[in-house]
Amino acid sequence: MQTSPNTKRARLVAAGAGALIVVFVSFVVSALASRPARPAAMSDAPPPSSAASLASSATATPTIDPAPDEPPNRRADLGRRIFFDGDLSDPPGTSCAACHDPARAYSGVHGSATGVASGSRPGRFARRSTPSLLYLRFVRRFHLRWDEDADFPEALGGFFWDGRADSIAALVEQPLLNPNEMGNRDKRSIAARLASSAYAADLRAEFDDVFATPERAVEALGECVEAFLTSASMSPFSSKYDDFVRGQATLTPLEARGMALFQDHTKGACSSCHTMNPRSPIPERSPFTDYGYEVVAVPRNRRLPPSPAPDLGVCERKDPKFHTDDAPFCGRFRTPSLRNVAVRPSFMHNGVFTRLRDVVAFYATRATDPRRWYANGHFDDLPAKYWSYVDTSPAPYDRREGETPALDDGDVDALVAFLETLTDKELR
Numbered sequence: 131m132q133t134s135p136n137t138k139r140a141r142l143v144a145a146g147a148g149a150l151i152v153v154f155v156s157f158v159v160s161a162l163a164s165r166p167a168r169p170a171a172m173s174d175a176p177p178p179s180s181a182a183s184l185a186s187s188a189t190a191t192p193t194i195d196p197a198p199d200e201p202p203n204r205r206a207d208l209g210r211r212i213f214f215d216g217d218l219s220d221p222p223g224t225s226c227a228a229c230h231d232p233a234r235a236y237s238g239v240h241g242s243a244t245g246v247a248s249g250s251r252p253g254r255f256a257r258r259s260t261p262s263l264l265y266l267r268f269v270r271r272f273h274l275r276w277d278e279d280a281d282f283p284e285a286l287g288g289f290f291w292d293g294r295a296d297s298i299a300a301l302v303e304q305p306l307l308n309p310n311e312m313g314n315r316d317k318r319s320i321a322a323r324l325a326s327s328a329y330a331a332d333l334r335a336e337f338d339d340v341f342a343t344p345e346r347a348v349e350a351l352g353e354c355v356e357a358f359l360t361s362a363s364m365s366p367f368s369s370k371y372d373d374f375v376r377g378q379a380t381l382t383p384l385e386a387r388g389m390a391l392f393q394d395h396t397k398g399a400c401s402s403c404h405t406m407n408p409r410s411p412i413p414e415r416s417p418f419t420d421y422g423y424e425v426v427a428v429p430r431n432r433r434l435p436p437s438p439a440p441d442l443g444v445c446e447r448k449d450p451k452f453h454t455d456d457a458p459f460c461g462r463f464r465t466p467s468l469r470n471v472a473v474r475p476s477f478m479h480n481g482v483f484t485r486l487r488d489v490v491a492f493y494a495t496r497a498t499d500p501r502r503w504y505a506n507g508h509f510d511d512l513p514a515k516y517w518s519y520v521d522t523s524p525a526p527y528d529r530r531e532g533e534t535p536a537l538d539d540g541d542v543d544a545l546v547a548f549l550e551t552l553t554d555k556e557l558r
């Protein structure tokens with residue numbers, strides 16, 4: 131096995147989470163230092179509304195109201211207008227926000243009942259569930275780390291469920307060109323849509339050469355969207371949990387119990403991957419992800435049509451630099467941040483769950499009651515040859531079928547109550 135979860139746990143305990151946190155904090159500090167501070171205000175996104183109305187109000191783009199101490203950020207402003215522009219899809223009507231709904235922490239299903247979002251064309255669906263786009267400014271490039279005691283390296287960082295993209299600016303062309311998402315034929319057609327947009331003149335003012343070639347237009351589009359998604363207002367740190375670590379809020383007894391279970395290595399052990407540090411008053415030290423990739427072996431999503439090929443996650447990356455196509459990387463998906471998880475409409479890379487409580491109950495009873503989750507009683511969305519890589523050692527998975535779960539029903543409720551404290555103020 132890779133760095134077994136036990137090794138990972140030992141490492142985290144031994145180092146007091148030092149190594150990870152130091153890297154993360156130094157990154158945060160430099161990120162913060164290089165960006166203008168800005169009070170959390172997602173209010174400069176349009177008021178939460180349904181995907182359909184966002185898509186139809188394509189040209190009613192929101193205006194940016196910079197805080198008095200923040201210099202105007204023209205690129206972020208343009209990025210926001212692009213993000214909410216329903217005329218960039220083919221056929222028109224599907225903006226980025228159609229799937230990444232601000233009211234759902236910029237995740238969403240675009241009206242689909244399958245757990246994965248509908249695209250711009252009828253009957254077309256994205257392959258995976260839509261991740262939240264908040265807190266993306268902290269995501270680092272994809273890389274491998276090889277610990278001395280590990281059999282093979284650990285993957286960290288990168289965008290998408292499988293880490294196949296290294297920058298927001300570069301990945302934006304993927305949804306635009308994907309026939310199951312925004313459906314543009316080629317970059318030329320995207321450039322034409324930009325050129326006839328209400329903000330074409332502003333784009334020209336910002337980038338002299340924006341319409342020189344279709345490639346340049348798409349590149350400029352990516353730079354603007356990246357400026358928007360990494361702006362301070364997209365990492366608000368305004369949840370009850372954030373106020374709690376700042377000493378400005380108190381958790382209820384149920385929430386506090388959930389937080390203890392979340393960190394207890396004999397109970398939930400959630401924080402070994404969904405990293406947090408409640409002893410630090412700095413919310414950035416609680417990202418609720420270690421940016422790693424794990425084989426949780428989520429059940430197959432039976433609302434999706436049977437797929438000819440299983441989704442193998444990281445080992446599908448074609449990457450000459452990192453050779454991530456080896457078997458130990460198969461079935462690995464990124465550990466998502468749990469910030470704002472309670473407002474998401476579907477969960478896990480395949481959108482199999484639609485209720486947060488089911489996700490937590492799955493963790494609690496995957497080992498003790500597998501038949502509740504898997505049609506065949508065993509990891510039914512992962513080919514058998516990869517089962518040896520599934521995380522099985524720490525609690526709550528470290529038991530056999532029929533044994534008592536590490537977390538009972540009351541514990542599951544407490545964990546859900548704790549996860550609900552991670553919802554930012556603007557979304558409550």
Ligand code: HEC
Pocket residue numbers: 213224225226227228229230240247248249250256257258259260261262263266288289290291292298301302305306310311312355
């Ligand atoms: C049809 C729904 C849909 C539309 C429209 C859409 N996305 Fe996404 N987005 C997704 C899905 C699904 C993923 C995850 C894909 C994966 O991991 O393979 C994703 C992932 C992302 C990510 C990576 C997030 C992360 O945590 O790694 C970013 C950034 C993103 N989208 C931005 C955009 C932008 C910008 C647009 C508009 C140009 C857009 N998306 C349009 C569904 C959509």
Ligand code: HEC
Pocket residue numbers: 135392398399400401402403404423424425426427428462463464465466467468471474476477478479480486489490493494521526545
């Ligand atoms: C071994 C690392 C690891 C541990 C421990 C862990 N998780 Fe996760 N978590 C993940 C990964 C990886 C995913 C995504 C899995 C997938 O989609 O295939 C995930 C997904 C989730 C999601 C869905 C989020 C979303 O946006 O779809 C929730 C909720 C969650 N975990 C809660 C918990 C709780 C509660 C615990 C403790 C009982 C826990 N996790 C323990 C790695 C971990």
